Amino acid sequence: MKRSMMALPLAVFLVVSAATLALAAEIRASSRDRFLDVARSGFERAAEISAEGMASGYFRRNELRELAAAGDIDGAVRFLSDLDGHFRYAISGRLEAGTPPDGPWYFSAAGTELRVRFPLSDAEGGARVGNLVGVVELDALRMLAEAAPGGEVTLVASGGREFAFGLSARITPLPLQALDILLSILIGVAVAAPVGMAARRHARFFYESKGLETIIFLFEQSDRFSAHHSRNVGALALFIGRRAGLRGRRLRDLYSAALLHDIGKISVPTDLLQKPRSLDAGETETVREHPVAGARILDNFWELSHLRDFVLRHHERADGSGYPGGLEGEEIPIESRIIAVADVFEALTGERPYRSRIELAEAFDIMRAEGLDRRLVDLLESGISEFPSFQLPRWARASRA
Numbered sequence: 082m083k084r085s086m087m088a089l090p091l092a093v094f095l096v097v098s099a100a101t102l103a104l105a106a107e108i109r110a111s112s113r114d115r116f117l118d119v120a121r122s123g124f125e126r127a128a129e130i131s132a133e134g135m136a137s138g139y140f141r142r143n144e145l146r147e148l149a150a151a152g153d154i155d156g157a158v159r160f161l162s163d164l165d166g167h168f169r170y171a172i173s174g175r176l177e178a179g180t181p182p183d184g185p186w187y188f189s190a191a192g193t194e195l196r197v198r199f200p201l202s203d204a205e206g207g208a209r210v211g212n213l214v215g216v217v218e219l220d221a222l223r224m225l226a227e228a229a230p231g232g233e234v235t236l237v238a239s240g241g242r243e244f245a246f247g248l249s250a251r252i253t254p255l256p257l258q259a260l261d262i263l264l265s266i267l268i269g270v271a272v273a274a275p276v277g278m279a280a281r282r283h284a285r286f287f288y289e290s291k292g293l294e295t296i297i298f299l300f301e302q303s304d305r306f307s308a309h310h311s312r313n314v315g316a317l318a319l320f321i322g323r324r325a326g327l328r329g330r331r332l333r334d335l336y337s338a339a340l341l342h343d344i345g346k347i348s349v350p351t352d353l354l355q356k357p358r359s360l361d362a363g364e365t366e367t368v369r370e371h372p373v374a375g376a377r378i379l380d381n382f383w384e385l386s387h388l389r390d391f392v393l394r395h396h397e398r399a400d401g402s403g404y405p406g407g408l409e410g411e412e413i414p415i416e417s418r419i420i421a422v423a424d425v426f427e428a429l430t431g432e433r434p435y436r437s438r439i440e441l442a443e444a445f446d447i448m449r450a451e452g453l454d455r456r457l458v459d460l461l462e463s464g465i466s467e468f469p470s471f472q473l474p475r476w477a478r479a480s481r482a
């Protein structure tokens with residue numbers, strides 16, 4: 082495919098692959114968000130249950146409240162010394178001067194540390210001490226390790242995402258996996274390939290309808306006789322090809338190759354092609370270059386290059402007597418063998434500058450003697466009475482000037 086034809090599918094491939102990869106990254110990111118939500122929820126529950134236990138078991142206490150209210154701070158703090166033995170997440174407790182929270186407790190974060198503050202009250206929750214607060218340091222790392230085992234969530238002093246109670250956390254991003262990349266490429270290819278195929282089909286259709294018409298027209302201008310011959314060979318090849326069982330794309334390619342089979346003759350001097358007498362050895366050699374020249378020309382057009390072998394082999398003979406390769410039988414593509422039969426038949430039964438037309442029966446005898454594919458010669462001979470009424474299909478008529 083030529084470069085400009087590659088541009089569209091390549092662009093589609095890149096855009097779709099990039100979009101798929103971005104989507105995969107987004108899915109991974111949102112799965113991380115969900116993971117963080119679950120971790121946050123577990124962390125909050127653990128902290129609240131802990132705080133609830135401490136509020137009711139430690140800070141609603143007549144003795145503590147009385148010592149605190151009396152200003153015996155040291156005495157009151159002693160009550161808090163075994164906190165860590167009773168509560169899984171408590172590290173230490175102390176009393177601080179300050180206004181107690183309105184509710185039963187209040188969480189506050191300091192960097193990566195989590196504290197919970199309690200009012201000091203009697204066993205019923207009343208008679209709060211107005212200027213002292215119980216402060217417990219919670220083991221936030223342990224709570225986090227239990228809420229999000231695996232170490233994927235870490236607390237950070239700054240720059241992280243909002244986590245719980247004013248703490249910030251960072252979550253390890255899930256790296257894109259090889260599978261994500263592979264899938265993105267596959268999806269890109271899956272979407273781009275039909276685009277490329279459509280572009281290719283469009284281009285091929287253009288060449289088969291308009292482009293081929295132009296080439297034949299130009300051919301006709303440079304060598305009117307050969308172009309006329311090529312049109313007849315095209316129709317004959319199509320007729321034989323159908324009888325030989327070719328269908329669809331193969332039939333179209335056969336027809337295109339038949340129209341172009343002598344395109345290499347544009348490299349042969351016109352006076353040699355139109356010479357009204359037999360050619361000498363050197364001249365014959367020059368004319369025999371035309372299948373190779375034709376294949377070389379088709380190689381330069383990617384839309385037509387798939388036809389190059391059919392053109393290259395149209396002077397091979399089933400018995401190995403042809404050129405340029407001396408191929409035999411099935412070594413020669415059936416398309417080339419069909420074109421060869423059509424070509425010789427057209428040459429024998431059409432007008433030539435150096436002789437008049439030959440009768441059908443004699444023509445078929447000559448063809449068999451010339452080493453052409455006998456089965457194809459028989460197919461043409463058995464159906465030849467139908468050929469005058471043979472109508473080219475619409476797609477083939479589009480390529481006729």
Ligand SMILES: [Fe+2]
Pocket residue numbers: 342343371395396424
């Ligand atoms: Fe030829």
